[in-house]
Amino acid sequence: MHHLTAWDDPATRRAWAKLVSWAFLGQALWPVAWLGLLAWYVVMSISWTLWFFFVPLLYTFYRAFLQPAYISFAFRARRLLRAYPWQVLEEPESGIGEVPGATAGDVWVRFPDPERPDETLPMILQAHARSMWWRRRLGRGYATEKTAQVRLVWFAGDPRFAVVVAAPGPRRFYVIRQRPTNDQGVAHVRGASPAAVDRARRAGVCLPDPNSPLS
Template sequence: METMRHPTGAASAWDDSATRVAWKKLFNFAVAGQILWPAVCVGAFVLMILVGQWSMWIMLPVVVYALYRSFLQRRYIVAAAQARRILQVYPWQTHKSPESGIGQIPGAKLGDVWLAFPNPDRSDDAVRVILHGHAGSAWWRRRLGRGYESEKSAQVAEIWFAGDPRFAGVIAVPGPERLFLLYQLVTPNARADGGRGASPEALELARRAGVRVSA
Protein backbone atom coordinates (compact mmCIF):
# COMPACT_ATOMS: atom_id res chain seq x y z
CA MET A 1 0.00 0.00 0.00
CA GLU A 2 1.53 3.26 -1.15
CA THR A 3 1.05 6.24 1.18
CA MET A 4 2.15 9.84 0.79
CA ARG A 5 1.46 13.27 2.24
CA HIS A 6 -1.13 15.25 0.31
CA PRO A 7 0.62 17.31 -2.42
CA THR A 8 -0.71 20.64 -1.07
CA GLY A 9 1.46 20.18 2.02
CA ALA A 10 -1.16 21.97 4.14
CA ALA A 11 -0.77 21.68 7.90
CA SER A 12 -4.31 20.33 8.13
CA ALA A 13 -6.90 19.16 5.65
CA TRP A 14 -9.10 22.08 6.69
CA ASP A 15 -6.52 24.52 5.31
CA ASP A 16 -7.44 23.30 1.82
CA SER A 17 -10.35 25.37 0.45
CA ALA A 18 -11.69 22.40 -1.53
CA THR A 19 -11.98 20.44 1.72
CA ARG A 20 -14.01 23.20 3.33
CA VAL A 21 -16.35 23.25 0.33
CA ALA A 22 -16.77 19.47 0.48
CA TRP A 23 -17.50 19.62 4.21
CA LYS A 24 -20.12 22.34 3.72
CA LYS A 25 -21.89 20.07 1.22
CA LEU A 26 -21.81 17.25 3.77
CA PHE A 27 -23.17 19.45 6.54
CA ASN A 28 -25.83 21.13 4.38
CA PHE A 29 -27.04 17.73 3.19
CA ALA A 30 -27.36 16.57 6.80
CA VAL A 31 -29.29 19.68 7.85
CA ALA A 32 -31.55 19.53 4.78
CA GLY A 33 -32.42 15.94 5.62
CA GLN A 34 -33.33 16.95 9.17
CA ILE A 35 -35.91 19.32 7.64
CA LEU A 36 -37.04 17.19 4.70
CA TRP A 37 -37.71 13.83 6.34
CA PRO A 38 -39.98 15.10 9.17
CA ALA A 39 -41.89 17.09 6.53
CA VAL A 40 -42.30 13.96 4.39
CA CYS A 41 -43.46 12.00 7.45
CA VAL A 42 -46.09 14.57 8.41
CA GLY A 43 -47.19 15.12 4.81
CA ALA A 44 -47.65 11.42 4.12
CA PHE A 45 -49.59 10.97 7.37
CA VAL A 46 -51.91 13.89 6.56
CA LEU A 47 -52.42 12.64 3.01
CA MET A 48 -53.24 9.19 4.35
CA ILE A 49 -55.98 10.71 6.54
CA LEU A 50 -57.39 12.95 3.80
CA VAL A 51 -57.44 10.40 0.99
CA GLY A 52 -58.92 7.59 3.00
CA GLN A 53 -58.19 4.18 4.44
CA TRP A 54 -57.34 2.58 1.10
CA SER A 55 -54.21 4.77 0.84
CA MET A 56 -52.80 3.31 4.07
CA TRP A 57 -51.05 0.50 2.20
CA ILE A 58 -49.12 3.06 0.16
CA MET A 59 -48.58 5.84 2.68
CA LEU A 60 -47.86 3.85 5.84
CA PRO A 61 -44.50 2.52 4.58
CA VAL A 62 -43.60 6.08 3.55
CA VAL A 63 -44.48 7.37 7.03
CA VAL A 64 -42.46 4.64 8.75
CA TYR A 65 -39.38 5.13 6.56
CA ALA A 66 -39.51 8.93 6.83
CA LEU A 67 -39.82 8.63 10.62
CA TYR A 68 -36.80 6.31 10.70
CA ARG A 69 -34.75 8.73 8.58
CA SER A 70 -35.83 11.64 10.77
CA PHE A 71 -34.27 9.97 13.82
CA LEU A 72 -31.23 8.80 11.84
CA GLN A 73 -30.52 12.25 10.43
CA ARG A 74 -29.16 13.54 13.74
CA ARG A 75 -26.31 11.07 13.36
CA TYR A 76 -25.36 12.71 10.06
CA ILE A 77 -25.18 16.13 11.70
CA VAL A 78 -23.09 14.81 14.61
CA ALA A 79 -20.81 12.93 12.18
CA ALA A 80 -20.30 16.09 10.11
CA ALA A 81 -19.34 18.04 13.23
CA GLN A 82 -16.90 15.31 14.28
CA ALA A 83 -15.43 15.19 10.77
CA ARG A 84 -14.75 18.93 10.89
CA ARG A 85 -12.75 18.65 14.13
CA ILE A 86 -10.64 15.86 12.62
CA LEU A 87 -10.05 17.78 9.39
CA GLN A 88 -8.91 20.81 11.41
CA VAL A 89 -6.19 18.76 13.12
CA TYR A 90 -4.87 16.20 10.63
CA PRO A 91 -3.51 16.67 7.08
CA TRP A 92 -4.70 14.67 4.10
CA GLN A 93 -2.68 11.62 3.15
CA THR A 94 -3.12 9.85 -0.16
CA HIS A 95 -3.30 6.06 -0.23
CA LYS A 96 -3.00 4.10 -3.45
CA SER A 97 -5.18 0.96 -3.40
CA PRO A 98 -5.36 0.57 0.39
CA GLU A 99 -6.13 -2.90 1.69
CA SER A 100 -9.83 -3.54 2.26
CA GLY A 101 -12.06 -6.52 2.90
CA ILE A 102 -15.38 -7.82 4.11
CA GLY A 103 -15.63 -9.47 7.54
CA GLN A 104 -12.98 -11.92 8.77
CA ILE A 105 -11.27 -9.53 11.19
CA PRO A 106 -11.81 -9.18 14.96
CA GLY A 107 -14.90 -7.13 15.74
CA ALA A 108 -16.33 -7.36 12.21
CA LYS A 109 -19.76 -8.82 11.64
CA LEU A 110 -20.76 -10.72 8.53
CA GLY A 111 -20.85 -8.19 5.70
CA ASP A 112 -18.88 -5.46 7.52
CA VAL A 113 -16.50 -3.63 5.16
CA TRP A 114 -13.14 -2.44 6.46
CA LEU A 115 -10.13 -0.43 5.33
CA ALA A 116 -6.52 -0.69 6.49
CA PHE A 117 -4.15 2.24 7.01
CA PRO A 118 -0.59 2.35 8.41
CA ASN A 119 -0.08 2.91 12.12
CA PRO A 120 1.37 6.45 12.40
CA ASP A 121 3.88 5.25 15.01
CA ARG A 122 4.76 1.97 13.21
CA SER A 123 4.56 1.97 9.43
CA ASP A 124 4.79 -1.84 9.30
CA ASP A 125 1.59 -2.20 11.35
CA ALA A 126 -1.68 -2.03 9.37
CA VAL A 127 -4.63 -0.76 11.40
CA ARG A 128 -8.04 -1.91 10.18
CA VAL A 129 -11.08 0.32 10.56
CA ILE A 130 -14.64 -0.93 10.00
CA LEU A 131 -17.07 1.26 8.09
CA HIS A 132 -19.84 1.27 10.65
CA GLY A 133 -23.08 0.83 8.78
CA HIS A 134 -25.68 3.45 8.09
CA ALA A 135 -27.08 4.90 4.90
CA GLY A 136 -24.10 7.19 4.37
CA SER A 137 -21.65 4.27 4.05
CA ALA A 138 -23.53 2.56 1.21
CA TRP A 139 -21.52 4.26 -1.56
CA TRP A 140 -18.23 3.14 0.00
CA ARG A 141 -19.39 -0.37 0.88
CA ARG A 142 -20.38 -1.03 -2.74
CA ARG A 143 -16.83 -0.24 -3.89
CA LEU A 144 -14.54 -1.69 -1.21
CA GLY A 145 -13.55 -5.15 -0.11
CA ARG A 146 -14.57 -7.09 -3.21
CA GLY A 147 -11.10 -8.42 -3.96
CA TYR A 148 -11.38 -7.92 -7.71
CA GLU A 149 -11.16 -5.04 -10.15
CA SER A 150 -14.35 -3.46 -11.42
CA GLU A 151 -15.58 -0.12 -12.67
CA LYS A 152 -16.80 0.74 -9.17
CA SER A 153 -13.63 -0.39 -7.37
CA ALA A 154 -11.60 1.80 -9.75
CA GLN A 155 -13.38 4.81 -8.23
CA VAL A 156 -11.61 4.13 -4.91
CA ALA A 157 -8.20 3.18 -6.30
CA GLU A 158 -6.90 6.29 -4.53
CA ILE A 159 -8.28 7.27 -1.14
CA TRP A 160 -7.52 10.36 0.89
CA PHE A 161 -7.36 9.90 4.66
CA ALA A 162 -7.09 12.47 7.44
CA GLY A 163 -6.82 11.21 10.98
CA ASP A 164 -5.31 8.40 13.01
CA PRO A 165 -6.75 4.95 12.18
CA ARG A 166 -6.27 3.85 15.79
CA PHE A 167 -8.88 6.43 16.83
CA ALA A 168 -10.86 8.11 14.04
CA GLY A 169 -10.47 9.70 10.64
CA VAL A 170 -12.15 10.99 7.51
CA ILE A 171 -11.87 9.33 4.11
CA ALA A 172 -12.57 10.84 0.71
CA VAL A 173 -11.97 10.24 -2.96
CA PRO A 174 -9.70 12.75 -4.74
CA GLY A 175 -11.16 16.21 -4.89
CA PRO A 176 -12.01 15.72 -2.07
CA GLU A 177 -15.45 14.20 -2.49
CA ARG A 178 -17.60 11.66 -0.63
CA LEU A 179 -16.36 12.61 2.85
CA PHE A 180 -17.07 9.83 5.34
CA LEU A 181 -16.27 9.54 9.04
CA LEU A 182 -14.43 6.46 10.30
CA TYR A 183 -13.99 5.59 13.96
CA GLN A 184 -12.89 2.73 16.16
CA LEU A 185 -15.40 1.30 18.60
CA VAL A 186 -13.87 1.20 22.09
CA THR A 187 -15.10 -1.52 24.41
CA PRO A 188 -15.08 -1.16 28.23
CA ASN A 189 -11.65 -1.64 29.84
CA ALA A 190 -9.93 -1.52 26.44
CA ARG A 191 -7.20 0.90 25.45
CA ALA A 192 -8.39 3.74 23.26
CA ASP A 193 -5.76 2.92 20.62
CA GLY A 194 -6.54 -0.79 20.57
CA GLY A 195 -3.34 -1.60 22.45
CA ARG A 196 -1.08 -0.28 19.69
CA GLY A 197 1.01 1.96 21.93
CA ALA A 198 0.09 5.42 20.67
CA SER A 199 2.76 8.01 21.43
CA PRO A 200 1.97 11.01 23.67
CA GLU A 201 1.98 13.21 20.56
CA ALA A 202 -0.56 10.96 18.83
CA LEU A 203 -2.78 10.97 21.91
CA GLU A 204 -2.66 14.75 22.10
CA LEU A 205 -3.64 15.09 18.42
CA ALA A 206 -6.53 12.69 18.98
CA ARG A 207 -7.76 14.77 21.94
CA ARG A 208 -7.57 17.94 19.86
CA ALA A 209 -9.63 16.17 17.19
CA GLY A 210 -12.37 15.45 19.72
CA VAL A 211 -11.56 11.79 20.36
CA ARG A 212 -11.96 10.56 23.93
CA VAL A 213 -8.76 8.84 24.97
CA SER A 214 -7.93 7.46 28.38
CA ALA A 215 -4.33 6.48 27.82
Protein backbone atom coordinates in the same frame (compact mmCIF):
# COMPACT_ATOMS: atom_id res chain seq x y z
CA MET B 1 -2.47 17.98 -0.61
CA HIS B 2 0.38 20.11 0.79
CA HIS B 3 -1.63 21.87 3.49
CA LEU B 4 -0.79 21.61 7.17
CA THR B 5 -4.29 20.24 7.84
CA ALA B 6 -7.06 19.06 5.54
CA TRP B 7 -9.17 22.01 6.71
CA ASP B 8 -6.62 24.45 5.26
CA ASP B 9 -7.59 23.22 1.79
CA PRO B 10 -10.38 25.44 0.37
CA ALA B 11 -11.82 22.43 -1.50
CA THR B 12 -12.21 20.60 1.82
CA ARG B 13 -14.05 23.51 3.41
CA ARG B 14 -16.38 23.78 0.40
CA ALA B 15 -17.12 20.05 0.50
CA TRP B 16 -17.79 20.18 4.24
CA ALA B 17 -20.05 23.23 3.87
CA LYS B 18 -22.08 21.32 1.28
CA LEU B 19 -22.25 18.29 3.59
CA VAL B 20 -23.46 20.23 6.62
CA SER B 21 -25.88 22.32 4.54
CA TRP B 22 -27.58 19.18 3.26
CA ALA B 23 -27.64 17.78 6.79
CA PHE B 24 -29.46 20.84 8.18
CA LEU B 25 -31.75 21.02 5.15
CA GLY B 26 -32.70 17.41 5.72
CA GLN B 27 -33.37 18.16 9.38
CA ALA B 28 -35.90 20.76 8.27
CA LEU B 29 -37.49 18.91 5.36
CA TRP B 30 -37.73 15.25 6.40
CA PRO B 31 -39.97 15.92 9.45
CA VAL B 32 -42.17 18.18 7.28
CA ALA B 33 -42.42 15.44 4.65
CA TRP B 34 -43.33 12.89 7.31
CA LEU B 35 -46.02 15.10 8.82
CA GLY B 36 -47.41 15.86 5.37
CA LEU B 37 -47.60 12.19 4.46
CA LEU B 38 -49.10 11.37 7.84
CA ALA B 39 -51.83 13.99 7.32
CA TRP B 40 -52.50 12.64 3.83
CA TYR B 41 -52.52 9.10 5.22
CA VAL B 42 -55.23 10.07 7.73
CA VAL B 43 -57.30 11.98 5.18
CA MET B 44 -57.14 9.14 2.65
CA SER B 45 -57.58 6.34 5.17
CA ILE B 46 -60.82 5.19 3.59
CA SER B 47 -59.22 4.78 0.18
CA TRP B 48 -57.43 1.72 -1.23
CA THR B 49 -54.57 4.08 -2.22
CA LEU B 50 -53.64 4.10 1.48
CA TRP B 51 -51.10 1.33 0.86
CA PHE B 52 -49.11 3.47 -1.58
CA PHE B 53 -48.29 5.88 1.24
CA PHE B 54 -47.28 3.35 3.87
CA VAL B 55 -43.69 2.76 2.70
CA PRO B 56 -42.94 6.48 2.04
CA LEU B 57 -44.42 7.27 5.46
CA LEU B 58 -42.09 4.80 7.15
CA TYR B 59 -39.07 6.01 5.16
CA THR B 60 -39.62 9.69 5.91
CA PHE B 61 -40.04 8.87 9.60
CA TYR B 62 -36.76 6.91 9.51
CA ARG B 63 -34.92 9.81 7.84
CA ALA B 64 -36.38 12.38 10.24
CA PHE B 65 -35.25 10.21 13.16
CA LEU B 66 -31.80 9.65 11.63
CA GLN B 67 -31.04 13.22 10.54
CA PRO B 68 -29.54 14.51 13.84
CA ALA B 69 -26.87 11.80 13.48
CA TYR B 70 -25.94 13.25 10.06
CA ILE B 71 -25.40 16.67 11.66
CA SER B 72 -23.34 15.16 14.48
CA PHE B 73 -21.31 13.23 11.90
CA ALA B 74 -20.50 16.43 9.97
CA PHE B 75 -19.08 18.15 13.05
CA ARG B 76 -17.09 15.06 14.09
CA ALA B 77 -15.58 15.05 10.61
CA ARG B 78 -14.68 18.74 10.88
CA ARG B 79 -12.72 18.22 14.11
CA LEU B 80 -10.63 15.52 12.43
CA LEU B 81 -10.15 17.61 9.30
CA ARG B 82 -8.91 20.53 11.41
CA ALA B 83 -6.34 18.36 13.19
CA TYR B 84 -4.85 16.16 10.44
CA PRO B 85 -3.65 16.62 6.84
CA TRP B 86 -4.94 14.68 3.87
CA GLN B 87 -2.96 11.56 2.97
CA VAL B 88 -3.40 9.31 -0.06
CA LEU B 89 -4.02 5.59 0.14
CA GLU B 90 -3.44 3.98 -3.27
CA GLU B 91 -5.20 0.72 -4.08
CA PRO B 92 -6.20 0.17 -0.45
CA GLU B 93 -6.17 -3.33 0.95
CA SER B 94 -9.69 -4.21 2.04
CA GLY B 95 -11.86 -7.23 2.67
CA ILE B 96 -14.90 -8.67 4.43
CA GLY B 97 -14.60 -10.35 7.84
CA GLU B 98 -11.46 -12.24 8.88
CA VAL B 99 -9.88 -9.45 10.96
CA PRO B 100 -10.11 -9.11 14.76
CA GLY B 101 -13.43 -7.63 15.85
CA ALA B 102 -15.14 -8.14 12.46
CA THR B 103 -18.21 -10.26 11.88
CA ALA B 104 -18.72 -12.27 8.70
CA GLY B 105 -20.30 -9.32 6.87
CA ASP B 106 -18.10 -6.47 8.11
CA VAL B 107 -16.12 -4.53 5.49
CA TRP B 108 -12.68 -3.34 6.54
CA VAL B 109 -9.83 -1.35 5.02
CA ARG B 110 -6.17 -1.19 6.10
CA PHE B 111 -4.28 2.05 6.83
CA PRO B 112 -0.58 2.56 7.55
CA ASP B 113 0.40 2.82 11.22
CA PRO B 114 1.66 6.42 11.70
CA GLU B 115 4.54 5.35 13.98
CA ARG B 116 5.32 1.95 12.42
CA PRO B 117 5.50 2.45 8.63
CA ASP B 118 5.93 -1.27 7.95
CA GLU B 119 2.68 -2.15 9.72
CA THR B 120 -0.96 -1.57 8.83
CA LEU B 121 -4.11 -1.31 10.91
CA PRO B 122 -7.53 -2.56 9.78
CA MET B 123 -10.51 -0.31 10.40
CA ILE B 124 -14.03 -1.70 10.21
CA LEU B 125 -16.80 0.26 8.50
CA GLN B 126 -19.93 0.44 10.60
CA ALA B 127 -23.05 -0.82 8.85
CA HIS B 128 -25.31 2.22 8.52
CA ALA B 129 -26.63 4.52 5.82
CA ARG B 130 -23.57 6.76 5.56
CA SER B 131 -21.26 3.80 4.95
CA MET B 132 -23.20 2.25 2.06
CA TRP B 133 -21.31 4.02 -0.74
CA TRP B 134 -18.01 2.79 0.68
CA ARG B 135 -19.22 -0.71 1.58
CA ARG B 136 -20.33 -1.27 -2.03
CA ARG B 137 -16.84 -0.43 -3.30
CA LEU B 138 -14.44 -1.86 -0.72
CA GLY B 139 -13.84 -5.44 0.29
CA ARG B 140 -14.99 -7.13 -2.93
CA GLY B 141 -11.62 -8.67 -3.79
CA TYR B 142 -12.13 -8.23 -7.55
CA ALA B 143 -12.18 -5.30 -9.95
CA THR B 144 -15.43 -3.63 -10.97
CA GLU B 145 -16.42 -0.17 -12.15
CA LYS B 146 -17.34 0.64 -8.56
CA THR B 147 -14.07 -0.59 -7.02
CA ALA B 148 -12.18 1.56 -9.54
CA GLN B 149 -13.77 4.61 -7.87
CA VAL B 150 -11.78 3.88 -4.68
CA ARG B 151 -8.45 3.00 -6.27
CA LEU B 152 -7.28 6.21 -4.60
CA VAL B 153 -8.64 7.09 -1.16
CA TRP B 154 -7.91 10.29 0.74
CA PHE B 155 -7.84 10.07 4.51
CA ALA B 156 -7.23 12.47 7.37
CA GLY B 157 -6.72 11.17 10.89
CA ASP B 158 -4.92 8.52 12.87
CA PRO B 159 -6.07 4.93 12.13
CA ARG B 160 -5.35 3.97 15.73
CA PHE B 161 -8.26 6.22 16.68
CA ALA B 162 -10.39 7.67 13.87
CA VAL B 163 -10.09 8.88 10.28
CA VAL B 164 -12.15 10.74 7.72
CA VAL B 165 -12.01 9.00 4.35
CA ALA B 166 -12.94 10.73 1.11
CA ALA B 167 -13.01 10.08 -2.58
CA PRO B 168 -10.48 12.36 -4.34
CA GLY B 169 -11.78 15.88 -4.63
CA PRO B 170 -12.56 15.59 -1.74
CA ARG B 171 -16.08 14.15 -1.63
CA ARG B 172 -18.04 11.35 0.02
CA PHE B 173 -16.75 12.12 3.53
CA TYR B 174 -17.09 9.21 5.92
CA VAL B 175 -15.77 8.89 9.48
CA ILE B 176 -14.37 5.51 10.56
CA ARG B 177 -13.66 4.98 14.24
CA GLN B 178 -11.24 2.34 15.39
CA ARG B 179 -12.45 -0.69 17.28
CA PRO B 180 -12.52 -2.19 19.77
CA THR B 181 -13.55 0.27 22.43
CA ASN B 182 -14.34 -0.50 26.04
CA ASP B 183 -17.82 -0.58 27.55
CA GLN B 184 -17.71 3.19 28.08
CA GLY B 185 -17.06 3.86 24.38
CA VAL B 186 -13.50 5.06 25.05
CA ALA B 187 -10.87 4.24 22.43
CA HIS B 188 -7.70 2.33 23.27
CA VAL B 189 -4.45 4.29 23.17
CA ARG B 190 -2.73 1.36 21.37
CA GLY B 191 0.81 2.36 22.31
CA ALA B 192 0.59 5.74 20.58
CA SER B 193 3.04 8.45 21.56
CA PRO B 194 1.89 11.21 23.94
CA ALA B 195 1.91 13.69 21.04
CA ALA B 196 -0.33 11.41 18.95
CA VAL B 197 -2.73 10.92 21.87
CA ASP B 198 -2.90 14.67 22.50
CA ARG B 199 -3.60 15.33 18.82
CA ALA B 200 -6.36 12.72 18.80
CA ARG B 201 -7.97 14.38 21.82
CA ARG B 202 -7.91 17.75 20.05
CA ALA B 203 -9.61 16.02 17.10
CA GLY B 204 -12.50 14.96 19.33
CA VAL B 205 -11.54 11.31 19.95
CA CYS B 206 -12.78 10.08 23.33
CA LEU B 207 -9.69 8.73 25.11
CA PRO B 208 -9.09 7.60 28.67
CA ASP B 209 -7.66 9.95 31.24
CA PRO B 210 -3.92 9.25 31.71
CA ASN B 211 -4.52 8.58 35.42
CA SER B 212 -7.51 6.32 34.78
CA PRO B 213 -7.32 2.52 34.77
CA LEU B 214 -8.93 2.70 31.29
CA SER B 215 -5.62 3.93 29.90
